[in-house]
Structures are given as structure tokens and as C-alpha cells.
Amino acid sequence: MTCTEEAKxxxxxxxxxxxxxxxxxxNSYDTIFIGYPNWWGTMPMCMFTLLDKLDIILYNKT
Known part of the structure; x- marks a missing residue:
């Protein structure tokens, strides 16, 4: 229950x-499949953390 309360x-x-x-x-992958459980109609918040990082890695090449 602790995990559920933290997620809420x-x-x-x-x-x-x-x-x-x-x-x-x-960047070494051609395709990345992302799956996650549906928590209250959206992704778990850690998935947003991951996608924020992927955006930086994949699209902000300097």
C-alpha cells in the first residue's frame, strides 16, 4: 500500500x-518500445522522468 500511496x-x-x-x-537502438501500467488514467510518474531524459538524449544532440 505504501507504493500506491506514494504514486497517488x-x-x-x-x-x-x-x-x-x-x-x-x-542512441544505439533503432526502435524502442515503451510499455507501462495505467495508473489513474496516465503513466506512472517515473515514466515521465524517463521520457524527459530520452528527449534530451535523442533530440538534443550537441
């Missing part, structure tokens, strides 16, 4: 919880 609290605050580890070299 993250949603209205638009939280971006920390992810402990990421895959290395996202």
Missing part, C-alpha cells in the same frame, strides 16, 4: 521521481 501523491504534484539506473547508449 506524485500524480497531482507532477513529480519526476528519480530513476536509479538508465540503459546506456539509447
Amino acid at each position: 501523491a506524485e500524480l497531482p504534484s507532477d513529480a519526476r521521481p528519480e530513476i536509479k539506473a538508465y540503459l546506456e547508449n539509447f
Whole structure:
């Protein structure tokens, strides 16, 4: 129940919880499939964290 309560609290605050580890070299993949459970009509907030990071890695190449 603790996890569920934390997840409920993250949603209205638009939280971006920390992810402990990421895959290395996202750019080496041609296709990435992303799946997740539906939590209260949206993605778990950690998925938003991941997608924010992917946007930086894949589209902001400097």
C-alpha cells in the first residue's frame, strides 16, 4: 500500500521521481518500445522522468 500511496501523491504534484539506473547508449537502438501500467488514467510518474531524459538524449544532440 505504501507504493500506491506514494504514486497517488506524485500524480497531482507532477513529480519526476528519480530513476536509479538508465540503459546506456539509447542512441544505439533503432526502435524502442515503451510499455507501462495505467495508473489513474496516465503513466506512472517515473515514466515521465524517463521520457524527459530520452528527449534530451535523442533530440538534443550537441
